[in-house]
Amino acid sequence: DGGITQSPKYLFRKEGQNVTLSCEQNLNHDAMYWYRQDPGQGLRLIYYSQIVNDFQKGDIAEGYSVSREKKESFPLTVTSAQKNPTAFYLCASSKGSEQYFGPGTRLTVT
Amino acid sequence: RKEVEQDPGPFNVPEGATVAFNCTYSNSASQSFFWYRQDCRKEPKLLMSVYSSGNEDGRFTAQLNRASQYISLLIRDSKLSDSATYLCVVGHNDMRFGAGTRLTVKP
Numbered sequence: 642d643g644g645i646t647q648s649p650k651y652l653f654r655k656e657g658q659n660v661t662l663s664c665e666q667n668l669n670h671d672a673m674y675w676y677r678q679d680p681g682q683g684l685r686l687i688y689y690s691q692i693v694n695d696f697q698k699g700d701i702a703e704g705y706s707v708s709r710e711k712k713e714s715f716p717l718t719v720t721s722a723q724k725n726p727t728a729f730y731l732c733a734s735s736k737g738s739e740q741y742f743g744p745g746t747r748l749t750v751t
Numbered sequence: 752r753k754e755v756e757q758d759p760g761p762f763n764v765p766e767g768a769t770v771a772f773n774c775t776y777s778n779s780a781s782q783s784f785f786w787y788r789q790d791c792r793k794e795p796k797l798l799m800s801v802y803s804s805g806n807e808d809g810r811f812t813a814q815l816n817r818a819s820q821y822i823s824l825l826i827r828d829s830k831l832s833d834s835a836t837y838l839c840v841v842g843h844n845d846m847r848f849g850a851g852t853r854l855t856v857k858p
Contacts, residue, residue, distance in 0.1 A: 681759070681850070683849050683851060685848075686845065699845075729792075738842065738846065739800065740797070740840075741797065
């Protein structure tokens with residue numbers, strides 16, 4: 642079964658803690674993306690990677706970090722510097738311009 | 752001005768109705784256009800690409816107007832299962848998402 646997996650589905654953390662969200666794909670796509678979605682709003686791009694060992698900041702990268710050591714994996718770390726981390730985080734990969742999304746991780750920070 | 756704008760709705764229509772959504776974009780260099788569907792608390796799923804000549808997939812028709820910088824989605828013979836939020840996506844090297852238009856189809 643080809644697809645994109647994200648884990649966990651729900652994640653709860655205390656303020657001040659870093660947390661890493663997992664994203665894995667077996668679609669053999671070169672490009673991968675991280676978005677966040679807040680209630681009633683569109684997706685906002687956090688980071689993207691067009692190729693292994695390379696990534697670029699999106700529109701709202703502050704307080705986040707990523708790595709791309711393997712083609713299949715693009716983990717996102719939400720650091721304590723992110724002021725409003727509670728959100729729905731979506732990972733995507735793309736073939737050309739068409740993006741395919743994982744099921745998302747709902748992060749709640751209290 | 753937002754790069755991609757959609758009427759947030761909600762659009763409440765009876766089963767069998769025809770409904771149309773528009774989406775405007777600001778970047779005239781945009782080359783790729785898509786409609787995605789997002790169910791409540793789920794990930795967006797690609798509904799269809801939008802081509803310059805317009806394209807149809809069953810009950811769904813998508814059109815692009817480059818001169819006026821908008822794309823549209825027409826749904827004919829609405830089904831209950833069409834209830835969802837429809838996201839417009841526009842871009843060139845990076846893709847921009849609209850906030851979505853919410854559709855509810857009622858019996």
